[in-house]
Amino acid sequence: MRLLQVGAGCGRTIMKILSLLGSTGSIGTQTIEIVRRYPSEFRVAGLTTNAKIDVLQHQIELLKPEAVAVMDEAKAEELERKATVAVYKGMEGIRKIARLEQADTVVNALVGSIGIEPTYDAVMHGKNIALANKETLVAAGSVIVEAIGKKGISFMPIDSEHSAIFQCLKGERMKELKSITITCSGGPFRELSPREMAGVTITDALKHPTWKMGAKITVDSSTWMNKGFEVIEAHWLFGIPYERINVVVHPQSIVHSLVEFSDSSVIAQLGWPDMTIPIQYALTHPQRLPTSARPLDMAEAQKLEFLAPDTERFPCLAYAYGAGKAGGIVPAAMNAANEVAVQAFIKGEIGYLDIPEIIRRMMDAAPTHSHPSLQTILDIDKGTKEKAQLLVENDFRRQA
């Protein structure tokens, strides 16, 4: 017995049948751990990988999906010879898994703008979405929001920051939401001078201080482009103008984001940095089930620091606000330029500070489209990538 009437009602059962896009990556494998922990709640109907067919083969044996897809066509054919399930190939194969009849929920853990079309397909086929792919909302937010509005499906963010905001808004009224504050670890170069940043290598950039993630997102975190993406995603997820989305640097990555209400009360979500909680919450919401995440002990956390972001040294964050406010195809162009620049940096072709420079140049060159269709966005993505690749080769590529 208790005095206060709090909390939510209805005990909805979870039981979801998943198509998991990008099952061999960081988010993908963590999702599978959750599925295996709760076999009576989840079943997997489809899996996809870019090229890691050995890992995928193991996942097929564990999870017995109906079908899988491999982006790399040669690898797909290799897998097809030994697999006991249907193997689809290429982009069309990934999209087939996104539309798979047996699945009710698509977990999109793809990296890059190749994630956009599968999300759209899944929405149009009435699948619920758990989204880790950032580029879907960054490049195609307006199109996806419109499609979801028509289809009335459930849409859940997997990012720790957006999951935090979503949890903080539980039971609250959106009209009483004053602002949101996304936390940012600051990445490994938070304290470097501009001159030191110029000498950063890929090895440096892959050492994230708090989160263990894939290579692309780790580089994006180091440049704060990732935080910029999250600002744009938050705009679409929560329908809140950019003026009311703030970023604060929080090196410990324990407060995952904060929400401020009209009475100046602030609600935050916290935990040790561990993607298990946001992934699982995206799959079990509105329920919570035990996770493997280590319980947070505030006295052990000891000290939480917060600093204003420095967009002079980390211009990508400012570019993202600019792209978001400009709207149209500017965010898609920004994202495409970033993908090319980051890949070139990972390959050692360009310097670290060339990344924001390439993004800026491609954003400046982006045409204006106020209400782009999905096809226009995909065309801009492709066109910008080609132009950015030329820029890399002609103006930035380092001497061998």
Next chain:
Amino acid sequence: MRLLQVGAGCGRTIMKILSLLGSTGSIGTQTIEIVRRYPSEFRVAGLTTNAKIDVLQHQIELLKPEAVAVMDEAKAEELERKATVAVYKGMEGIRKIARLEQADTVVNALVGSIGIEPTYDAVMHGKNIALANKETLVAAGSVIVEAIGKKGISFMPIDSEHSAIFQCLKGERMKELKSITITCSGGPFRELSPREMAGVTITDALKHPTWKMGAKITVDSSTWMNKGFEVIEAHWLFGIPYERINVVVHPQSIVHSLVEFSDSSVIAQLGWPDMTIPIQYALTHPQRLPTSARPLDMAEAQKLEFLAPDTERFPCLAYAYGAGKAGGIVPAAMNAANEVAVQAFIKGEIGYLDIPEIIRRMMDAAPTHSHPSLQTILDIDKGTKEKAQLLVENDFRRQA
């Protein structure tokens, strides 16, 4: 338009008619500021004071209540000669205001165990309760919970910590609540050695590092008795066993409390130390309205620290856990002993470390009663106070 379906529904109107017990104290005057900010939402039907009739007279002119009460009978008679409203006197007068027909909500901002009966009266007369009086739940939690269960009224905490927990639980399921963590500033003596603590004066004890409050609660905060009270209150408010109620020292008083769920996700409520938010939320829940509270800026807050509590130097917190777990009349005895000891300390009659010593002795001497009635609790309160007073006079009183 937004992607995520979040938040609560129904736009209930607020409009409450209040009886405000303890209107001239710290919580009382802040409540009146809120009432005056929202004249179309609140009306005041009754006010009470211990003896500050000048302040009360001013409040009568501002708020035009139906009736008021003054605890001090001579002061009541003095006010009666000039007041334009009904003036009741003594404890019976306070209780009349708690039962006032015109009011639908009683804000109990009384200090000490004199707050117990008015809360009970208000509940039994079907009033909704906004409770700042700690002693009501500390001493008489079981009786109040039972009465509220019968009457089905709304019960809201005014304390910043309990308000924080309540806000963090919004929209959540109680069966998924794993633990709550109440934050504690640590008070002004957090870093003193036991020897330094022995020399603490009332002037030292009234210097709270973060919160501006009345004298009794400021001393209770310095000994951590106040935190112990909050642990017991949380037990009754949220129906959670003592084993799952934690305390963490947080010197900045910005995180007001935290809640942990079954998935290890933690939700916290934050703000600059300012009672405006919890008082107003207790009156407007489930709505939030703008307050005068300064918006929290995390980069300005800069650093939040958390430390494990030290119950060797601050034994009152351990006593409260012990009293809570023992149940029956032990918490009432502890509270009564504390009231007498703190008053004696404020008057300079005893030393600072005599406070926990007196509490411990009176707790040790407390008889066992597993299901005390309200009358038993009130008898124990009175009896313990008399015994504690004798103890002060005979064993502890300092040389003049």
